[in-house]
Amino acid sequence: MTDARTNMRLKLPATCxxxxxxxxxxxxxxxxxxxxxxxxxxxxxxxxxxxxxxxxNDFYYRYPSFQDVHVMIFIGFGFLMTFLQRYGFSSVGFNFLVAAFSLQWATLMQGFFHGLHHGKIHIGVESMINADFCTGSVLISFGAVLGKTSPVQLLVMAVFEVTLFAVNEFILLTLLGTRDAGGSMTIHTFGAYFGLMVTRILYRPNLDKSKHKNCSVYHSDLFAMIGTIYLWMFWPSFNSAVTEHGDAQHRTAMNTYYSLAACTLSTYGMSALTAHDGKLDMVHIQNAALAGGVAAGTAGEMMLTPFGSMIVGFLAGIISVLGYKYLSPVLESKLRIQDTCGVHNLHGMPGVLGAIVGAVTATVASKEVYGHGMERVFPDVANGSRDAYFQGGVQALSLAITLGMAIFGGLAVGFILKLPMFGAPADNACFEDSIYWEVPGEEEAGHEEQMTAVRTEESEKLSA
Amino acid sequence: MTDARTNMRLKLPATCxxxxxxxxxxxxxxxxxxxxxxxxxxxxxxxxxxxxxxxxNDFYYRYPSFQDVHVMIFIGFGFLMTFLQRYGFSSVGFNFLVAAFSLQWATLMQGFFHGLHHGKIHIGVESMINADFCTGSVLISFGAVLGKTSPVQLLVMAVFEVTLFAVNEFILLTLLGTRDAGGSMTIHTFGAYFGLMVTRILYRPNLDKSKHKNCSVYHSDLFAMIGTIYLWMFWPSFNSAVTEHGDAQHRTAMNTYYSLAACTLSTYGMSALTAHDGKLDMVHIQNAALAGGVAAGTAGEMMLTPFGSMIVGFLAGIISVLGYKYLSPVLESKLRIQDTCGVHNLHGMPGVLGAIVGAVTATVASKEVYGHGMERVFPDVANGSRDAYFQGGVQALSLAITLGMAIFGGLAVGFILKLPMFGAPADNACFEDSIYWEVPGEEEAGHEEQMTAVRTEESEKLSA
Amino acid sequence: MTDARTNMRLKLPATCxxxxxxxxxxxxxxxxxxxxxxxxxxxxxxxxxxxxxxxxNDFYYRYPSFQDVHVMIFIGFGFLMTFLQRYGFSSVGFNFLVAAFSLQWATLMQGFFHGLHHGKIHIGVESMINADFCTGSVLISFGAVLGKTSPVQLLVMAVFEVTLFAVNEFILLTLLGTRDAGGSMTIHTFGAYFGLMVTRILYRPNLDKSKHKNCSVYHSDLFAMIGTIYLWMFWPSFNSAVTEHGDAQHRTAMNTYYSLAACTLSTYGMSALTAHDGKLDMVHIQNAALAGGVAAGTAGEMMLTPFGSMIVGFLAGIISVLGYKYLSPVLESKLRIQDTCGVHNLHGMPGVLGAIVGAVTATVASKEVYGHGMERVFPDVANGSRDAYFQGGVQALSLAITLGMAIFGGLAVGFILKLPMFGAPADNACFEDSIYWEVPGEEEAGHEEQMTAVRTEESEKLSA
Structure with missing residues (x-):
């Protein structure tokens, strides 16, 4: 007899x-x-x-960036989550499913909020990038609940999260004129705190029944490094994908490149410093080394300078490793937030850092530094409708709004996902592919003996 | 004593x-x-x-697309086929060899048929893309015979298949003025039915001797997902790589993006619906989720609309999963077609669907919808030398020609490949790397004990 | 008690x-x-x-090439070195760390030598590519010492090697007007011979204590193929990344594409011809198939013709396989050069071949062949300040200078790295991740039994 609750034969097809x-x-x-x-x-x-x-045609300005972002969404996020020993199919596979749904739904929601043209949503490469961005936010939340949710729960979460993402993005970018090209706030902060609240509501006091599966094995860590490295390499494209053409796109990519490089060195240093026996911890390398990209998401398009970018990245790596080492255990034991991938450390805190850096950098923006480029980076300041201080204030306010939207949204959606009909796994069946997938066996033993037999048989045939 | 027949010491070097x-x-x-x-x-x-x-310079219009196509050919096809437990070296390695040969040979054959300039073949980035496309067709056929052929057989197959591909492509694109930018017909339909006929002629009644190796293990399925995801992500670049510059390239990429997204949802739904116990089947996810790209190969450049693209992708996913579930077993038992990767389900039927969609979309093309862009998508209709109905008829005729070329070509080449000198593996040695590769052992047992010994020894040295 | 010498708790954080x-x-x-x-x-x-x-904005000319180069540096080099069974974390992880440091340091060193503007280094996408190129050279040297060095040693090596690289590059490109767009000399020859000298000085007579770990397992070879294929696919972008815009970039990419394709066929042929039992050797496929890219590094931008490129690639593959088969054992036994990845065969000899091909191709350059493009490929010849013969002589001299810089530089840096404080592993702990990494266990045994238990328990719960 199979488990009727987690059986997806009707639930998943119906949902899809x-x-x-x-x-x-x-x-x-x-x-x-x-x-x-x-x-x-x-x-x-x-x-x-x-x-x-x-x-x-905007295709030639943006399509290479789009493809890099696309790789981050499907390979980057997908493989980053394969670190769990028996959850590789679900990590890549549910990532694939949720992303394929979210990008379609995001096209509609973002198109609806960002402005209809005579009642129609106009789409092209820029809307495709924005849809992928929104999808990224959903996948961040997926990281928080990884291993503890059914694919139907994830799709339902995506329906609501994409909608709220589009509302928050509309408030920030359209109503307030906030600048957030790489999404430190709209994507990372929103996705992280939304996911943290969902996993808070879905708290499982008996999750230790699956504890032995909530860890990596040697090869699963190598698969995860494929995700990490792709995210790291293409983050400059991510942050610059929807900036203004020309110097803004160029500068954003470069700032992100140096932020990530600096972040990698501080991550390795902090990992060896804090880990057991002075050894490096794969969790830190796989995740914290990326915090420099998150933290450069808002200010990356501004005149942050390579020097400033490196400082931001350097700090982001330190904060992120410290989060994994000291904060995550506290979140779980005190606040009952079971954050499987540690999205608070990779997206939450570095996202907030990025928002603050963006607010400060906006505040000090001046015509002397930006020249005519001011119109492209801070159009509201360039046209005199606000000054740089005001822009900085708006940036800070946007962080607060994003946190609020994410936290209340995540709490509400968490309660919806608790409905038993969505097919969540039992406590002792978390982090386990075979609940939702037909899983093949491991490599058969005695393979070499078989092959010897094969060869002997063949030899006999030939000599006959 | 080694097996003289499959020994490649002289055969493979001589061929190469x-x-x-x-x-x-x-x-x-x-x-x-x-x-x-x-x-x-x-x-x-x-x-x-x-x-x-x-x-x-056309380099800047096409090189990013070329690189995406290149990744599909070498990583996409190569890793997609690593799902077999003991055939990973051959899947990636023979894919690599056959592709490296085919792209050179295709440059010559396509250059020869598509028009010499004063007796010379002129090459650049567009010819590189076309050579990769032709290579893709050979690799589709490789999928049908995977595990049952020697590298020499594969190279011989490529010699003939590339030649026939170029003839078919010449008839369609040059003589008939067929539109098939993403190759639903020229690449997918041709490659699939050619490969199916080859594997029909190479039918092995005793293939069940290798049955225990004709399946995946946990890690091999994850490697295969690398191939799947890369194919999925870059398919928009594939379909748009040789369309006209500007809106056509842009539109094709976007249509394919939405077709694939819709296809992914129908694939997951159908997989859970049809598979054992309501669980998802990796074979479906790895393959059927890509059918949306195949099916958008002809109409992708047309004004198919995102809505139309999604319907096409949605249907392609359903057809493909049903094929894997119900048709493939029948093909094997009744028609004696042993299709290792199920190329009929991923490339064959979705390719035919794509051809039909292309014919219908061409038939309804009008100046009202296309405007001056008509000259770029349907030049023969725009210049008045034919009307849209006629173009639709030509598209349908092209499918028939392609099927004919593929089926008769594949049958003929199958007979050539039966020659024993090409070194096919024995029935009980199929799906097995060690016939053609020096294969290392598995990870040594007792590794941790060894490391403890090492550390103890070192500690003693240091304390001494 | 842990090993105090290889403990990185203070050394690595301090260095980073x-x-x-x-x-x-x-x-x-x-x-x-x-x-x-x-x-x-x-x-x-x-x-x-x-x-x-x-x-x-140069961003649109160069950023797609930059991203391809970036993938080669972080995924290509990183995963190529994962072939060792127990060194995957270090291969990808130290590659990541060393590259993240080197690209920052290279920005400074190359900026300093290649010309300050009013005391400032100006940076953009071209300097980012150049920094990645310099990083590539360091990673080649890493390949020679792989498994036998601590991360601190690698960072120290990078400090010196980047500096010497920048000096050598300055002498060649700026002082002598040498052409070397893809770096056959500056990157490959320099990196290989530098690394070979370092590993010569670090010679370990008792390395056979780690012999059982200095080999691959089945899955580690598949991970390595990810590196190989990415390097192979993106090498056209590598060689063309900093050539002149337009035809030069286009031509370089195409020449490299055909050189690599021809190289792949000669590699497979030579591997089967020389390997045990006529079977293919993964070491050859993973490495020698790339030699065609190295060998096209200097002449790729010249009017080498596709035909010439294919001859160069064909020879490079042959030389490289012969090197792995016959020369590497001699280097180790006679010259005491323990070259873990065989960088002499992949980067050393093919790099020298590429330099020679470049010198010859420069010598025969003429206005008849190049037309006005002469100004872009050989500006010194076009403006009459030297003739083609002289340019050819300069190219040959540059090879000699590069070899000298690499050999003496490598010897000197090797002695520095011998300092015990840098934390090199003991002879019996080489090629072993667990010295520097927290390594998880292997997949737990008895997994299926556990799952059966889980399901039974659940069923009971549900039927209760």
Missing amino acids: FILEIILIILFGVLVVYDDDTDSQLFNKHHNTSHGHSDYE | FILEIILIILFGVLVVYDDDTDSQLFNKHHNTSHGHSDYE | FILEIILIILFGVLVVYDDDTDSQLFNKHHNTSHGHSDYE
Whole structure:
């Protein structure tokens, strides 16, 4: 007899089909090509203005960045979570499913909030990047609940989280004029605290029944390093993907590059300093070395200077390792927050750091430093509708709003996910693929003996 | 004594060296740089026309797409096939060898058929993409015969298949004016049915002798997911790599992105619905989730709309899972087609679906929808030499031609590959790396005891 | 009791923090944004010249190449070295640490030697690529000493090697006007012979105590293939990353593509010909198949023709396999050079071959072949300050200088690294992660029994 509660035969197909059919209907009603993807619209301009070149299509400015972001979402997040010994299928596989749903839903939600054009949502490469960004936020929350949730719970979480993400992003970027190109606030802080609240509500006092599976093995740590390294390498593309063209995109990528490099050195130093026996801890390397990318998410497009970026990254690595070493155990024992991947240390605290750095950097922005580029980085300051101090204040306020949205949203969604019909695993079956996947056996023993037999048989045949 | 038949000491070097020397000679005689790669030709234009910019070099339009396609060919196809427990070296390694040969041979064959310039083949980034595309078709066929063929057989198959691919592509794209930018017909349908016919002729009634190796283990499935995810992520680049610049490239990438996302949801739903115990089956996730890319290969560049793309992807995922579940066993038992990777489900049926969708979308194409872009997507319709219905008919005819070429070509090549000198493995040695590779042992037992011994020894040395 | 000598609790944090703080201070004093990353400078041009487009920002010419190079440095080199059975954490992890340090230090050293602007180092995407290139050279040397050095030794090696690299590069590219876009000399020859000399000085007569760990297991070879394939795929981007825009970048990528393809066929042929039992050897495939990229590093940007590139790649593969098979054992037994990854065969000899090919190709360069492009590939020849023969002689001289710098530099740095305080592992603890890392256990035995127990328990609960 199988476990009826976690059996997905009807629940998962029903969820997938209903969601996808709703998506298809809404896309049919609401979504159209934008000026750069529509055959008629792009070629109208093309034929009237003679100086016009195919290069002006936003595709060529943004598609390489999009692909790097895409790799981070599907390979980066997916493999980073394969560190658990028996949860590799679910880590990559549920990441894949949740991301494929979220990017479609995000297209609608972001399109709806960021402005309809005559009742239609216009899409192109920039909306694709933004959809991937929103998806990233959902995957951060997934990291907090990893191993303890069914795929149906994750899809339901995504439905709500994408919606709230779009509302928060709308408040920040559209209403308040906040700058947050790499999403220290909108993506990382939001996703982390949302996920932490969900896992708080889903607290399992008897999770130690699955304790022996809540750790890595040698090869699973190597798979996880694939995720880490891809996230690390492409973070410059992530932070710069939707900045203004030209110097802003260029500068953001470079600031992030140096922030990450500095972060890596402080992470290795802190790991050896704090870990048992002076040995390096893979958890720190896999996660804290990325905090420099998170922390450069807001200020990366600003004139932070490489020097400033390195300081930010250096601090982010230190904070993150300390979080893994000292704060996570306290969160679990005192606050009952079971944060499987430690998203508080990789996305939460570094996200808040990034928001603060962004607020400070905005405050000191001046025409002397930015020149005409001020219009691109701080349009509201450049056009005189606010001064730099005010912009800095708005940035700080945005952090508070994001924390509020994430915390209350996460709490509410946590309660929804507690409904038993969503098929959460039992306490002693967490961190275990075989609840939701057909899992093959391990490599058969006695393989070499078999092969010897094969060869002997063949030899006999040939000599016969 | 070793098995003389599968011993590659002379066969493989002879094949590799003879093929490569022929390639080098033919390149020396026939191949020259095109206008964008030749120092003299590119800079001639450069110096006379003042408005000319380095950006007009096709490199900047196509090289990022090329690299994504390249990753699909070598990492995507290579790792997708590592799911077998003892065939990882061969999957990645023979994929590597066959692809490295095929891309050179394809440069010649495609250059020959698609038009010589004063007896010379002109090459640049677009020909590189086309060579990779043709290679992809060979690798699809490789998937059908995976585990049952020697590297020499694979190279011989590639010699013939690349040639036939180029003929078929010439008939479709050049003679008939068929549109098939992402190769639903030329690449996927052709490669799948060609491979299925080859494996039909190579039918092994006693393949169950290797049955215990024709399945995955836990880690091999994770390696395969690397292939899956890379194919999935970069498929938008694949379908858009050789479309017209500008909106066409942009639109194709976006249509494919949404087709794949929808396909992923239907794949997960169908997998849970049809699999044992309501659990997800890795074979479905690794393969069927990609069918949305295949099915958007022809219509992706057309004004399919995101909505239409999602419907296509959604159907492709359903068809593909059903194929794995119900059709593949029948193909093997009734038609004697042993399709190791299930290429019929991933490339065959979704390719046919893509061709049909392309034909229908072409039929309904109108100036009202495409505007001046009609010249770029359907040049023959735009210039009045045919109407949209006729174009749709040509598209449908092209599918029939492709199926015919693939089936008869595959049958003929299958008979050639039966020659014993090519070193096919015995029935009980299929799906086994150690026939063709020096395979290391598994991780030594007792590792921890050893390390304890090491540390004790060192401690003693230090305290001495 | 733990081993005090290899304990990294204080050594590694001290090294990381001191180095990073020095880097931050020097960046603060010396480094500023260049014209394309500075908000004021880029937008000044932008607003005065009306024809000016954001596309003229070097970011769009070079960033996709940069990301490919970045992947080669962190994934390519990192995973290529994971072939050792118990050294995967260190291979990827120390590669990560050393690279993150080196790219920062290289920014300073290369900026210092290649020209300060009013006492400042100007940085942008091209300097980022150059920093990654220099890092690549350090990682090649790492390959020679892999498994036998502590992370502190590696960081110290990087400090000196980056400095010497920058000096050598300055002599070649700036003083002598040598052409070496893909770094056959500056990167590969330099890195290989530097590393070989370091490992010569660090010779361990009793290394056979760790012999049983100095080999691969099945899965570690598959992880290594991830590194190989990424290096192979992105090598065209590597060689073309800092060439002139336009045809030069395009041509270099294409020449490298064909060189690598030809190299792969000769590698497979030679491997089967020379290996035991006619079977392929993973060491050859993982390494020698890349030699075609190394050998096309200097001449790749020249009018080498695809035909010439294929000959170069073909020879490189042959030389490299022969080196692994016959030369490496001699280097170890006679010259006492213990070259863990065989960098002499992958980077050393192919690098020298590439330098020679470059010298010959430069010698035969003519205005008839290059046209106005001569100014871009050989500016000194185009402006008449030297003739092609002289350029060829300079290329040959540059090889000699590079070999001299690498050999003497490597010897000197080797002696520094012998200082016991740097924490090298004992002879019987080489090739072993657990000296420097907290290593998890292997997958627990009896997993399936446990799961059965879990399911039974759950069933009972549900039926209760």
